[in-house]
Structure formats: structure tokens, C-alpha cells
Amino acid sequence: xxxxxxxxxxxxxxxxxxPDGFVEGFSxxxxxxxxxxxxxxxxxxxxxxxxxxxxxxxxxEWTTIILFAEAARRxxxxxxxxxxxxxxxxxxxxxxxxxxxxxxxxxxSGPIWSVYFKTSPAAAAxxxxxxxxxxxxxxxxxxxxxxxxxxxxxxxxxxxxxxxxLSRLNWFSAAYVLFRVTSDLERLPFPMAPVAAxxxxxxxxxxxxxxxxxxxxxxxxxxxxLAFGAIYAGIPALxxxxxxxxxxxxxxxxxxxxxxxxxxxxxxxxxxxxxLGTIMVGFVLPFWLVVGGAAAALVTIIVNPVLYHxxxxxxxxxxxxxxxxxxxxxxxxWMSFGIGxxxxxxxxxxxxxxxxxxxxxxxxxxxxxxxxxPPDRGDFNMPLMLAVFVVSSLGYVVLCKYLVPxxxxxxxxxxxxxFTPLTSYINSRMMGLTGQWVGIPMIxxxxxxxxxxxxxxxxxxxLPLQNYGGFVQRFRELELVGVSFRGLLxxxxxxxxxxxxxxxxxxxxxxRLAPIPSAQFQYANEWWPYHARMQAxxxxxxxxxxxxxxxxxxxxxxxxxxxxxxxxxxxxxxxxLPVMLIYGLIRGFGNPAHVVIPExxxxxxxxxxxxxxxxxxxxxxxxxxxxxxxxxxMGLISMVCIAIVLIVKSISQLPY
Numbered sequence: 001x002x003x004x005x006x007x008x009x010x011x012x013x014x015x016x017x018x019p020d021g022f023v024e025g026f027s028x029x030x031x032x033x034x035x036x037x038x039x040x041x042x043x044x045x046x047x048x049x050x051x052x053x054x055x056x057x058x059x060x061e062w063t064t065i066i067l068f069a070e071a072a073r074r075x076x077x078x079x080x081x082x083x084x085x086x087x088x089x090x091x092x093x094x095x096x097x098x099x100x101x102x103x104x105x106x107x108x109s110g111p112i113w114s115v116y117f118k119t120s121p122a123a124a125a126x127x128x129x130x131x132x133x134x135x136x137x138x139x140x141x142x143x144x145x146x147x148x149x150x151x152x153x154x155x156x157x158x159x160x161x162x163x164x165x166l167s168r169l170n171w172f173s174a175a176y177v178l179f180r181v182t183s184d185l186e187r188l189p190f191p192m193a194p195v196a197a198x199x200x201x202x203x204x205x206x207x208x209x210x211x212x213x214x215x216x217x218x219x220x221x222x223x224x225x226l227a228f229g230a231i232y233a234g235i236p237a238l239x240x241x242x243x244x245x246x247x248x249x250x251x252x253x254x255x256x257x258x259x260x261x262x263x264x265x266x267x268x269x270x271x272x273x274x275x276l277g278t279i280m281v282g283f284v285l286p287f288w289l290v291v292g293g294a295a296a297a298l299v300t301i302i303v304n305p306v307l308y309h310x311x312x313x314x315x316x317x318x319x320x321x322x323x324x325x326x327x328x329x330x331x332x333x334w335m336s337f338g339i340g341x342x343x344x345x346x347x348x349x350x351x352x353x354x355x356x357x358x359x360x361x362x363x364x365x366x367x368x369x370x371x372x373x374p375p376d377r378g379d380f381n382m383p384l385m386l387a388v389f390v391v392s393s394l395g396y397v398v399l400c401k402y403l404v405p406x407x408x409x410x411x412x413x414x415x416x417x418x419f420t421p422l423t424s425y426i427n428s429r430m431m432g433l434t435g436q437w438v439g440i441p442m443i444x445x446x447x448x449x450x451x452x453x454x455x456x457x458x459x460x461x462x463l464p465l466q467n468y469g470g471f472v473q474r475f476r477e478l479e480l481v482g483v484s485f486r487g488l489l490x491x492x493x494x495x496x497x498x499x500x501x502x503x504x505x506x507x508x509x510x511x512r513l514a515p516i517p518s519a520q521f522q523y524a525n526e527w528w529p530y531h532a533r534m535q536a537x538x539x540x541x542x543x544x545x546x547x548x549x550x551x552x553x554x555x556x557x558x559x560x561x562x563x564x565x566x567x568x569x570x571x572x573x574x575x576x577l578p579v580m581l582i583y584g585l586i587r588g589f590g591n592p593a594h595v596v597i598p599e600x601x602x603x604x605x606x607x608x609x610x611x612x613x614x615x616x617x618x619x620x621x622x623x624x625x626x627x628x629x630x631x632x633x634m635g636l637i638s639m640v641c642i643a644i645v646l647i648v649k650s651i652s653q654l655p656y
Contacts, residue, residue, distance in 0.1 A: 038094055
């Protein structure tokens with residue numbers, strides 16, 4: 001397995017070694033932190049997502065950690081770094097952002113979106129066919145009252161809770177097994193894992209006599225985050241509370257130049273990224289990964305006009321901005337190319353895994369086989385975890401078959417036991433090698449269309465089709481900080497009821513303030529109609545346009561992507577070029593240059609200025625701590641501004 005011998009991978013693997021011992025970490029203080037995030041931070045996370053489409057995660061994470069660390073200090077004790085990391089994990093999980101919809105605040109965000117989608121003009125053609133276990137029917141009258149306290153909501157909420165339970169069992173078991181494969185057996189570096197681990201270590205050190213460089217570097221990053229966050233997120237949030245439209249000194253998330261360059265570079269999304277955090281990320285990512293991504297983005301700038309003039313990019317039209325241009329190009333070319341690339345990554349990963357098994361005896365001598373794990377790490381029995389995955393997956397299958405009885409059951413089995421393990425493994429390898437998420441796009445849509453099923457209900461079913469690769473990095477972070485895996489299990493068990501109750505209470509409260517979307521929630525008001533049209537497009541296509549799949553999934557392009565990536569991989573391996581370069585190329589194809597060029601600026605700055613100044617090894621240790629501090633500063637200033645906004649909005653609802 002060539003990448004296991006790659007110098008850069010070994011450097012990142014050795015960047016931060018696990019400690020000699022492991023501590024469970026879950027304590028009464030962690031439990032109090034869970035309650036604090038759930039009932040204090042969660043409403044701010046919901047509001048920020050709806051208002052500006054940003055994640056409150058860093059605010060919840062670092063604000064909670066600092067608050068509890070200071071409280072412990074004044075009680076003549078200190079939070080351990082294991083406790084700090086678990087609070088970090090819980091806060092991030094409770095306030096996680098759900099994709100492009102920018103929905104935060106837990107599972108009750110789903111019904112809010114479903115209500116809007118069913119009542120939107122985009123879904124008018126099939127709204128009556130959306131089943132009652134997704135959202136109440138119009139006849140029930142529940143949609144006329146912005147409240148979950150209606151009898152008609154009972155079935156949708158029960159289905160949602162069942163899905164949440166199965167999801168947690170499924171991801172925990174799958175991610176653990178994949179961690180054992182990618183980290184213990186394949187020894188992949190997980191380059192982004194030290195960010196959270198170093199941040200927790202820095203905060204722990206500040207309350208002990210062993211304070212080192214970490215806290216100083218973390219503080220520098222925090223001050224940068226505070227200053228930039230006040231301009232980037234604070235001013236729009238505060239002015240949006242008192243004005244009809246917020247004032248943006250720096251456009252979020254970029255300045256769009258596409259319409260200005262469309263004559264010279266047709267079908268090329270062009271912009272200027274305005275987030276300083278993108279440069280910070282460039283400090284941390286492997287250098288050749290960033291170089292590969294930037295090279296691929298520049299290739300995309302050249303390729304897109306050629307494809308347009310040759311009639312391949314047919315959906316793009318003049319006047320489209322960055323997002324519309326990217327969407328059109330994805331459907332015409334890059335979606336199919338990306339599917340082929342993802343399958344190539346899977347093939348490389350499977351071959352590498354077989355090779356690793358062939359070297360098992362050698363790995364065992366190094367203490368890296370499945371049978372030799374660090375003591376006290378809290379590992380679980382592998383057959384048991386596989387059994388949990390199988391049982392929870394079967395639970396998904398049974399639930400879906402009950403909700404959609406006419407859909408062929410073997411598709412549910414295919415989702416649960418083929419696509420979910422395959423995509424999760426592909427992504428876990430990408431996280432392990434590059435720190436970046438990757439997935440095979442449009443599996444759900446393509447499979448439903450291929451099935452020939454004409455009903456609308458399957459598009460809303462909780463299908464057992466997931467990508468759990470991103471969760472694998474969590475186990476690597478736990479290992480680096482010295483948290484026993486059993487501490488994570490206890491944190492998940494404690495977090496679930498808090499999340500369900502807090503999500504219900506605060507979504508109910510914010511929903512009562514104003515309709516969602518509306519002028520009060522600008523991001524949702526602007527973007528939700530677009531996403532509703534995209535979702536409705538697939539549902540309509542399943543019933544009225546049988547040629548849809550053939551128009552957008554193009555086997556020749558899929559084959560070209562598969563072949564090109566394999567060729568590039570083995571050519572680079574032959575010439576002993578950095579393996580990270582090929583993964584960077586895959587990551588950058590089809591993406592706009594302004595997304596990856598700032599990362600390149602950060603990578604160049606780190607490699608040619610900071611590394612010579614501080615020493616390469618020292619800089620590699622500094623970089624993740626600076627990024628963690630920057631996220632903390634951004635989170636603190638955002639939390640303060642959102643708290644003010646919520647107070648203003650609540651007062652405005654009073655009748656006097």
C-alpha cells in the first residue's frame with residue numbers, strides 16, 4: 001500500500017500521539033454542560049442558521065468549555081482534557097447544522113422544513129400525496145396553526161423518534177468498525193483530528209501549572225477570530241434585528257463575479273471568498289492536498305468553457321450566479337464525473353485494504369492488528385458492533401417497508417448493506433488521508449428512479465442510506481485526547497433526551513415568533529424556495545419524466561472519471577509523487593476556484609513563511625491550535641450578537 005509509506009502521511013500520523021492512558025471523561029460536569037448547551041445555546045443556533053445560514057457550533061463548543069473551565073477553576077479544581085473534549089463533542093452535536101438548508105437545533109428542524117415544503121408552490125402538484133407520517137394533512141387543520149401541540153403531529157413525531165434511535169445505533173457501530181480498519185489497521189493519519197484534540201489540550205493546560213505554548217497560540221487565534229467575527233457575523237446579525245435588511249460589510253459567503261466574467265469564461269463560477277477561516281484551514285491541511293485542489297480548480301476554469309462550446313454544459317445560461325452555475329454544471333457533467341471518481345477511490349481503497357490484510361503478520365509485530373489495541377481505550381467487541389449494525393439496519397428496513405409497503409424490499413436491503421458500508425468506507429479513507437468529506441452523489445435519487453416506483457411517499461421515507469465516514473474521525477480525536485470510547489457512549493446516551501426535549505421546546509418557540517421562512521429569517525426566505533424546487537424536481541421526475549435519469553447520469557462520463565482517476569493515481573505512484581496530490585485533484589474537480597485558492601494562500605504562507613520561521617515540526621503543531629482558537633473567537637462574538645438578537649425579537653412580540 002504505497003500511501004502508507006508516503007512521507008507526508010507519516011508526518012501527519014506522528015503529529016500527535018495518543019497518551020499512555022485513557023480516561024472515561026464523562027462526569028457530572030459534562031452532564032451539566034449538556035444541559036447548558038441544550039437549553040441555553042440551542043435557540044441561538046436555530047436563529048443564526050435561519051438568519052444568515054451559519055453554524056453556531058464553535059460558539060456553543062468553546063463558550064461552554066471556557067465557562068465550565070472557569071467555574072471549575074473558582075471551585076479550586078480543574079476540568080480534565082477528556083471532560084473538555086466531551087463537552088466540545090456534545091456542544092457540536094447538539095448545535096450541528098443540517099446542510100444547505102442551514103437547519104440547526106436537532107430533529108424537530110425536519111418537520112419545520114416538511115411543513116414549508118408541503119405548502120410551497122414547488123410541491124403543489126403532489127402535495128396531497130405527501131403521507132401523513134411526514135407532515136399532517138391539510139384536512140387535519142394542523143398546518144394552519146404553527147404548533148406541534150396538535151394530535152395530528154403524533155405519528156410524524158413517533159416516526160422521527162424511531163429514526164433517531166436507529167440512526168444513533170447505526171452510526172456508532174459502523175463508525176467504530178471503520179475506525180478500527182482505517183486507523184488501527186491501515187494507519188491513516190486523519191490530518192484534521194488534531195484540531196479539536198489540540199484545542200482541548202490547550203484549554204486544559206491553562207488551568208494547571210503545566211501551561212505551555214498551546215494556550216498562548218490558542219489565545220492569538222481567538223483574538224483573530226473575535227476581531228474578524230465582529231465584522232463578518234456580528235454586524236449582519238445585530239443590524240438584521242432592527243432593520244429590514246442586515247448590513248454586510250463583507251458579503252457572506254463570497255463576492256459573486258460570475259456575471260462579470262461570463263463572456264470571457266462562460267459556465268465558470270467566479271467569486272472572491274470573504275471568510276478568513278478558509279485561509280486558516282489552509283494552514284492545517286496537507287500541503288500537496290491543497291496544491292492538488294487548486295490545480296484541479298484551475299483546470300476546471302479551462303475545461304468548463306470548452307465543455308460549454310462543445311454543447312456538453314447545456315443548462316448554463318448567461319446571468320447565472322455562482323450557485324446556479326455550479327448546479328447546472330453538476331447536472332450536465334461534474335456529477336457524473338464525480339461518481340466515477342468516487343468509485344475509483346473505492347477501488348483504490350479496497351485494493352489497499354486487501355494489501356493491508358496481506359501484511360497482517362507484519363502489522364501485528366508493530367502492535368497494529370485488530371487484536372492489539374492500546375490499553376484502557378475502551379474498545380468494544382467487534383462481532384458485537386457488527387451485530388448492532390446489522391440489527392439497526394434491519395430495523396431501518398422494517399420501518400421503511402411498513403411506511404412504504406409497495407416499494408420493493410430488496411432496495412432497502414441494498415441501501416442498508418451495500419451502499420451505506422461502501423460510501424462510508426470511501427469517505428472514512430478520504431477523512432483519514434485528507435481530512436475532507438467525499439461521497440457518491442445522487443445514489444438515492446438514481447436508485448428510486450431506476451426502481452420505476454411512481455409514488456411520492458418513498459421520497460420522504462427514512463431510507464437506510466447514510467455516509468458514516470465523517471464519524472470515524474471522532475474516534476481518532478477521542479484516541480488523541482485520551483478519552484475512553486465508553487465515555488463517548490455515555491455522552492450519546494445522556495445527550496439524546498436533552499436534544500429531543502430542547503429541540504421540541506425551542507423550535508416551537510421560534511416557530512411561534514414568525515412563519516418560517518419569512519422576512520424575519522432572511523437566509524431561509526431566500527434559499528428555501530430554491531431548495532424546494534430542487535427537491536420537487538426529483539419527485540416530479542419520478543412520475544412524469546421517465547427519461548430524467550438518462551439525461552443527468554451519463555455512463556461515458558462516469559467511466560471517464562473512473563479511468564482518469566485510476567490512471568492519475570498509478571502514474572503518480574509510479575513517479576513517487578505525493579499521494580495527497582491525487583486526492584487534492586479529486587477534491588478540486590468541478591469546484592469554483594475561489595473556494596480552494598484561499599486555502600492555497602494559507603498553505604503557501606504556512607510552508608514558505610511560518611514553517612521556516614518556527615521550524616517545520618513546531619509549525620505543524622502550532623497550526624491546528626491557531627485554527628481551534630480562531631473558531632473559538634468566531635463562536636464567542638457570534639453568541640453574544642445572537643443573544644442580543646433573540647432578546648430584541650422576543651420583546652418585539654409583546655403586546656405592550
